[in-house]
Amino acid sequence: MDYEFHWNVVFQNMPQLLNGAFVTLHVSVLAMLLGIVIAILLAIAKMNNTKFFSQVATVWVEIARNTPALFQIYMAYFGLGAFGIHLSPYVAVLSALVFINAGYLTETFRGGFQSIPSTQYSASKSLGMTSIQSYRYIILPQMLRRIYHPMTNQFVWSILMSSLGILVGMSELSGTTQRLQSLSFRTLEFFIVAAVMYFIITKLVLFASSLLARRLFKGEI
């Protein structure tokens, strides 16, 4: 192989890459937080007896789970244009990730909730706790333990999928890498560094998550 690696240009552009990595984290965290809020509402709606609410939630969940992330991003970026809504790349990627996160997390939350035996609720009621106290001290803490790992995985997925920003010109890590390599033609070097950075980010997130879990959840289930 006659290819000669030139790393200097990559390291000169490190600040920009780091900035891209920051945007990646930024958009993923935001997509996760908004996704969680919406998923809580959708999970409640899905378990609701009112047909309308549970159907809206079901449609959301099934579309999010059964279409590609890239489709969601194109829909947000190009598709909404038909309604005169023009989103910036950042907002388009963010809303697609929020849409999908909400869909997957809805099922996670619902499953987590249903996995807590109803007898835990009766037991806390029998001790004189109010409904709110039963949820606050008994149901939700146990639920959080069960949904913690799926949530971590969803967050990692968000980080990896935000790389699709490259296709709509967003300046997160992949998009920044793409722009910088096109200026210097050191495609391999730039993308190798980007791959390493994604790997490190993912590992750091998983590490932080397990540290937090150890602090939050004493005792096992």
Next chain:
Amino acid sequence: MNSLFTPLSWSDSGLILTGVWNTVIISVVAIVVGTILGLIVGFARSESNKVVNAVFGSLLDVLRSVPLIIQLILFSTFMGAAGSPLAPFVAGSIVLSLYTMAFMAEVFRGGFESVSPSMQTAARSLGMTKWQTIYHIRLPIGLRAVFPSWLGVSLSVIKDSALVSVIGYMELLRTSEQLISRTQQPLEILIGVGIFYFIISYPLSYYGRYVERKMAI
């Protein structure tokens, strides 16, 4: 409408069908190859010692922790730089298959490890050889247990195959992107694309959940 753009017409159906076909074919290749490789690697991991496991494990870990789109760009650029550029279909199939393998291997490993040692001891006590035990006991039980997860990975491969467009493969989403830039009718085209994916994916995911429920009882 501007004369530069021409609206969607029936003559585009050939292009769309090509896109559909290309999406289906690369997904099938990746699922088949990924499953076979994943089965081998997953089995090897459940059998082998700590050192081999750690090496294999970290390799798979890299495949799962780097975005697919970066892997695609890297591999295809690398082959180009190495002097043997690959057609988008070939490069895409290789990367997508290895990516699938990384997830399948974990699925299968979990399945094999879920077969209890006492069941294997029982089989051995009946006079089965090691390989008979593997073939008649561990494989069937392990595979049945992981079917829903296998289906889940396969479904995400179908969806992830859209990313192969980044190296120039004319799958459905890239086809539609071209049609959009020509017709300026993004909504209609994208909704059509979405329906296509949904029609393939929804019945499978529904079936997967059905099997999972049935196995849980």
Next chain:
Amino acid sequence: MISVQNVHKSFGDLEVLKGVSLDVQKGEVVSVIGGSGSGKSTLLYCINAIETINSGKILVDDVDVHAKSTNKDKLRQKLGMVFQQWNSFPHMTVLENAALAPRIVKKMSKEEAMEIAKKELEHVGLGDKLDVYPTKMSGGQQQRLAIARALAMKPDYMLLDEVTSALDPELVGEVLDTLRLLAEEGMTMICVTHEMGFARDVSDRVAYFHQGVIAEIGEARQVITDPQNPLTQKFLSKVR
């Protein structure tokens, strides 16, 4: 005093309680026996207002349990309940399990709640398990924890729903011993049970449930050893 007056209760089309009346005095231990599905557990759930009733009345210390105006959470503080499945809270240590309700329901200080919880745990013989998580304990130990958890609320009555049915045979004894201790200390108890020996020796009265009604009730030894109702005789001959 707990007073159950002509209570009817249905689940859909299925009537489980068909006019049940039962008075339990302070300090009394009443065992309820009967086949599965006879409605005996449902009665406990109705007394504790976990289930609603269709007609009739249940009074606890002259308070109408099912009246709209009754604060049921407050009422349940008087009624300790232990379930067939011990339902320990798996995310808390043994001590936290027992101290939680005194702290958040009775608004005690943390120290005070811990103190009471510790005392009750020692009471049931779990004094050396305070910092253990319940999932690490045997069923018998978890069931004793459930009893201590209920006792920490200083209830006036204890409702026990087949507390030994889900236990391995060798663990039944330790839980029954704990209940015997409570009976000796004068705790008012209604025990739904399959342990005929326990019913005979520990309770004051025994009620035999058959298809949603009390078919026979009387002094414990008499009902178990010399039942008058042919239905009771048939049931007892089967369980022996």
